[in-house]
């Protein structure tokens with residue numbers, strides 16, 4: 001992977017983020033690390049005649065981007081599921097089902113995503129059965145709250161034998177009491193539990209494709225939250241020399257005892273795959289009114305759901321801390337954010353290799369805005385949620401609380417370390433969406449035209465820092481990543497725009513031309 005050979009790079013502009021030398025046009029790499037930066041003449045004299053040159057002019061080079069919140073394998077596997085979201089009519093849906101069904105063996109369980117349930121009146125179960133040709137088929141709705149199964153799928157899952165509805169779920173039935181195939185909420189879990197799990201080979205193939213897709217977006221590192229089976233897959237990839245992303249891996253709360261027993265602490269691992277923190281859920285989300293709020297929702301009576309009692313979180317964090325494990329806590333509502341800040345502040349972070357962090361930090365009371373910075377807690381945020389959530393936040397939280405929602409500028413002014421990500425597969429892991437959202441603060445429909453709380457906008461350079469320096473601090477490796485400085489890993493990406501200076505409107509059409517990890521070119525647009 002990394003070699004001793006010298007490589008020199010020349011670009012239109014190299015944004016190093018190193019205050020000593022913020023802008024150069026060339027750099028030299030040895031053994032995967034940056035040897036020096038400067039003008040082309042300086043780098044020439046550094047590498048002499050022995051260096052190979054990579055000419056990226058006129059591109060702008062910036063440090064490699066880190067997606068600080070992704071569910072890597074889940075996203076990777078989801079990419080391989082055929083997508084119906086562009087099918088505008090039921091006959092197009094059925095045509096896709098027929099095409100797929102013809103290409104796979106009869107015993108296959110065939111899943112589709114992105115289905116629009118509003119199209120269903122255009123066809124009956126018999127039409128779906130005909131298109132499926134004996135395969136078990138599920139069309140999963142784009143909101144994941146329902147799915148339409150064919151008769152073969154219902155037969156395999158025992159639904160035809162009057163399987164009774166699960167708590168929190170329902171099977172739709174016709175006037176004669178026969179299931180129509182539509183499964184709602186928890187009943188849809190029967191499909192996920194009943195179909196075969198992807199094999200190791202399928203997971204590995206999906207992951208390699210996902211890795212290449214991230215490189216095409218300039219992403220060189222991720223912070224992923226998943227169970228140990230994903231960690232094992234990444235580990236095997238690394239041992240085989242195939243892991244070309246740098247991964248910080250957080251583990252769900254239920255694995256805390258396993259990690260403590262094995263003596264695995266945050267920061268343990270290699271330069272490619274390292275252990276992050278323990279991931280907790282303190283509350284739910286805005287969309288389902290389960291984010292835990294100090295005051296009731298504007299459009300309903302409740303304050304949301306607290307998923308973890310403060311005493312339980314405190315006791316667990318204390319145990320984790322004693323074992324060298326940091327806390328990575330999901331908190332979206334203002335009450336959840338306050339509770340998590342209280343807990344992490346009183347726990348402290350003595351002896352940890354990587355800092356505690358709060359995931360999402362979506363709605364924060366003014367009085368709490370400076371607390372994360374004071375305690376060295378990283379704010380891991382996903383500005384691209386602004387593209388979908390602005391009207392929802394206004395309806396549910398009202399104007400006063402919206403002022404502290406996605407309060408990027410206020411948090412930054414207080415000195416908070418921001419680490420940006422996508423939460424893929426919830427959103428696409430495309431950093432351009434985050435840049436656009438943080439710059440424009442408008443949703444996909446362009447609302448509001450002058451920006452939502454426009455004083456909370458960031459500059460392109462600040463967003464870039466949230467994708468580079470911030471994640472490096474969050475991963476405890478700011479001494480060797482996040483900037484292009486001598487001795488740092490040679491991880492960077494080259495763009496046809498300058499992402500740190502481009503206007504919001506230019507961002508969506510900007511393209512990554514090349515991506516380099518540890519001095520190795522992992523993506524070249526002209527080789528595509």
Ligand SMILES: [Zn+2]
Nearest residue numbers: 069070071423
């Ligand atoms: Zn997530």
